[in-house]
Amino acid sequence: METILETILAEKKKEVEMLKESQVRKAPVARNRNSLLEKLENAKELMIIAEFKRASPSKGDININSNPASQVQMYVDAGADAVSVLTDTTFFKGSMDDLQVVRQSIANPILCKDFIIDPIQIDVAKNSGADIVLLIAAALDDRKLYNLYQYALEKGLDVLMEVHNEAEAERVLKTDNRLIGVNNRDLRTFEVNLDVTEYLAPFIRKEERFLISESGIGTIEDVERVVAAGANGILVGETFMKHQNPSKIIKAMKLPLSEGFRR
Numbered sequence: 001m002e003t004i005l006e007t008i009l010a011e012k013k014k015e016v017e018m019l020k021e022s023q024v025r026k027a028p029v030a031r032n033r034n035s036l037l038e039k040l041e042n043a044k045e046l047m048i049i050a051e052f053k054r055a056s057p058s059k060g061d062i063n064i065n066s067n068p069a070s071q072v073q074m075y076v077d078a079g080a081d082a083v084s085v086l087t088d089t090t091f092f093k094g095s096m097d098d099l100q101v102v103r104q105s106i107a108n109p110i111l112c113k114d115f116i117i118d119p120i121q122i123d124v125a126k127n128s129g130a131d132i133v134l135l136i137a138a139a140l141d142d143r144k145l146y147n148l149y150q151y152a153l154e155k156g157l158d159v160l161m162e163v164h165n166e167a168e169a170e171r172v173l174k175t176d177n178r179l180i181g182v183n184n185r186d187l188r189t190f191e192v193n194l195d196v197t198e199y200l201a202p203f204i205r206k207e208e209r210f211l212i213s214e215s216g217i218g219t220i221e222d223v224e225r226v227v228a229a230g231a232n233g234i235l236v237g238e239t240f241m242k243h244q245n246p247s248k249i250i251k252a253m254k255l256p257l258s259e260g261f262r263r
């Protein structure tokens, strides 16, 4: 049976063909750097990347009519360091329009959260205001991962490389990219388990990369757990989209990092 990741990637191929026909303008090279990496280098506290996520294939509608401008303004006012915007439409009900609205609302680094398989999507992300793009190891072979990584760097973007298991971690650690996301959710089965961060953190931290623990983080206890494992940052969507008063919980999640885990 086809996994959800395979279904999504088949759809992305069609989208990319359409994008190529629509002649997207090439993204201009390097404008203002708005780098999460620079922030991470000096961070004494956990980095919080707060996600704008209307819906997902695993959870259905999460907060379908949320206003992107006010939602992300609230994230930033509460102390979020960066914002992630789910731009996939078919499965997550987001859009590049959402990303553009978010860009107009805040100055913080913005991650374009999508399933990137072709450079043209990086052009679109950059033109829409992204500072960081996601590259998912499970969706790309080594050559594609490397080529897309180089392309994003040439465009002046940071890259978050996402892994879910040891084999994927080994693959991304062969590149010199410093920003590694550990997805606690298996994109093939939707199973979420914070053990994944605990298991993969030593490999990533040993190589002196920054670790962002992604998905399934709901409580302060969860945050304490991934911080103890060695996370430099967290990426949280559903919890912040659903919460009555996300400001309070965002503030509470901004834990100090112990000396040994900073870099």
Ligand SMILES: O=P(O)(O)OC[C@@H](O)[C@@H](O)c1c[nH]c2ccccc12
Pocket: 051, 053, 113, 114, 136, 162, 183, 214, 215, 216, 217, 235, 236, 237, 238, 239
């Ligand atoms: O809503 P959550 O469980 O806090 O998860 C956020 C984020 O990690 C998740 O949206 C995500 C992580 N990697 C992805 C790749 C594609 C789509 C979505 C994702």
